[in-house]
Amino acid sequence: MPVPLHSFLHLLFIGIIALFPVVNPIGSALIISPYLSRLSESRKKNAVRKITMYAFFICIISLFAGHWILELFGISIPVIQVAGGILICKMGWVSLSSDQQQGSDQEKEDTEISTADISDQLFYPLTFPITTGAGTISVLFTLSAHSADKNWETYLINTSAIILAIIIMCALVFFFYSHTKTIIQKLGANGQNIANRIFAFLIFCVGLEIAVTGVKAIFH
16 A cells, blocks of 8 residues: 555545544434424524534634644643633533423423523524534644655645544534434433433533643643
């Protein structure tokens, strides 16, 4: 196998493996399902397209300009980890403490609220930090440093591999977010409740882990 192709495939594999657990398209789809479940099909598709687009741009900006943006504002990666981890913990805690059982009247009221206000929530919190948070940004910073090379041809090959990994992650996000209803139907009512609680707890743990990692980095 030619060396450039081997390098491309190697970094593509690393990018997918590194991004999948932090993006977590399956778990995130269940976490955001309450936001999307009461939307009409056309509104849901439009919302998912926007979330996917926002996620893609966050990843691309983080890959190419994140380091300089942080330097411009004098913010370090550990601080981003702490702040992002706290936000993710908050989302997990809210999902854990929310009452999953609602009456039909409350559901109708929530439906009106959801369809009216969902556009204001597409970027925050649905895209950032639930879909692409501090963990994703940190991974992309690491991949960007890993792909750096003085040879422009090698740099372009490496960067193309990471961009393709980002595109694959966004495609998975679009697929699972678009099929949350099918996933939930397969799980059933009790399965959905259990899955939501489990993934909310995992999201809380992930946020706590990111925050703790940031705190350790700050003090070391």
